[in-house]
Amino acid sequence: CSKEGASTVKVLKVGTDAGFAPFEFQDEKSKEYVGFDMDLIKALGKQMGYEVQIQNMNFDGLIPGLEVNSIDAVASGMTITEARKQKVNFTKPYYQAGLTIVVKNDNNAIKNFKDLEGKKIAVQIGTTGAAEAKKIKDAQVREFNNAPEAFMELKAGGVDAVVNDKPVNEYYIAQSGSKDAKTVGEPLQAEEYGIAVAKKNTELAGKLDKALDELKKNGEYEKIYVKWFGK
Numbered sequence: 001c002s003k004e005g006a007s008t009v010k011v012l013k014v015g016t017d018a019g020f021a022p023f024e025f026q027d028e029k030s031k032e033y034v035g036f037d038m039d040l041i042k043a044l045g046k047q048m049g050y051e052v053q054i055q056n057m058n059f060d061g062l063i064p065g066l067e068v069n070s071i072d073a074v075a076s077g078m079t080i081t082e083a084r085k086q087k088v089n090f091t092k093p094y095y096q097a098g099l100t101i102v103v104k105n106d107n108n109a110i111k112n113f114k115d116l117e118g119k120k121i122a123v124q125i126g127t128t129g130a131a132e133a134k135k136i137k138d139a140q141v142r143e144f145n146n147a148p149e150a151f152m153e154l155k156a157g158g159v160d161a162v163v164n165d166k167p168v169n170e171y172y173i174a175q176s177g178s179k180d181a182k183t184v185g186e187p188l189q190a191e192e193y194g195i196a197v198a199k200k201n202t203e204l205a206g207k208l209d210k211a212l213d214e215l216k217k218n219g220e221y222e223k224i225y226v227k228w229f230g231k
């Protein structure tokens with residue numbers, strides 16, 4: 001705000017659904033929200049002269065949160081889609097993702113999206129994975145509040161598969177020691193993550209884009225990427 005004194009720190013309220021490792025999750029010890037998106041948004045905030053405050057909320061509450069101004073931005077592995085662009089503004093893409101399938105390790109019947117016809121599928125409410133699973137013929141889609149709950153349902157045997165973002169699926173499998181689950185299938189479609197801001201807040205979107213360019217130039221983006229994904 002222009003009327004504030006120079007010493008006042010500007011605050012950027014950022015909404016996230018912190019059940020989406022390695023992009024956003026709660027560190028068990030420190031209780032802090034950590035992950036690729038968390039490091040990126042903090043670095044972007046710093047570049048823009050803002051202090052970032054994270055608010056953990058359900059994924060399907062993030063866009064409504066922008067609409068009622070309870071948060072300024074969303075950093076939550078959110079795919080840039082035409083439908084969402086009707087409601088919010090996105091920055092430039094900052095990460096390339098796509099949907100894959102997770103099944104139990106001993107499941108040899110499901111190898112691709114076609115094999116999901118007539119199957120029980122767990123997804124997270126309000127996600128691109130949920131939207132795509134609902135298009136599969138005769139599939140019974142069960143929606144959960146977050147990705148960990150969907151994975152738990154697979155482990156418990158309540159569903160045949162989980163449809164979710166590739167990097168999150170791979171991280172889950174690596175963390176669980178690859179013993180109970182595996183990913184199958186080529187990514188269904190290319191998806192790109194963007195940071196979302198309110199529709200009318202084109203100024204903030206512009207500032208975030210500029211800061212993202214700067215972090216790509218000065219090597220900071222690369223550092224954060226390597227920290228979470230290696231190479």
Ligand code: GLN
Nearest residue numbers: 020076077078079127128
């Ligand atoms: N990328 C997916 C989407 O935007 C899932 C995001 C998430 O669950 N955090 O719908």
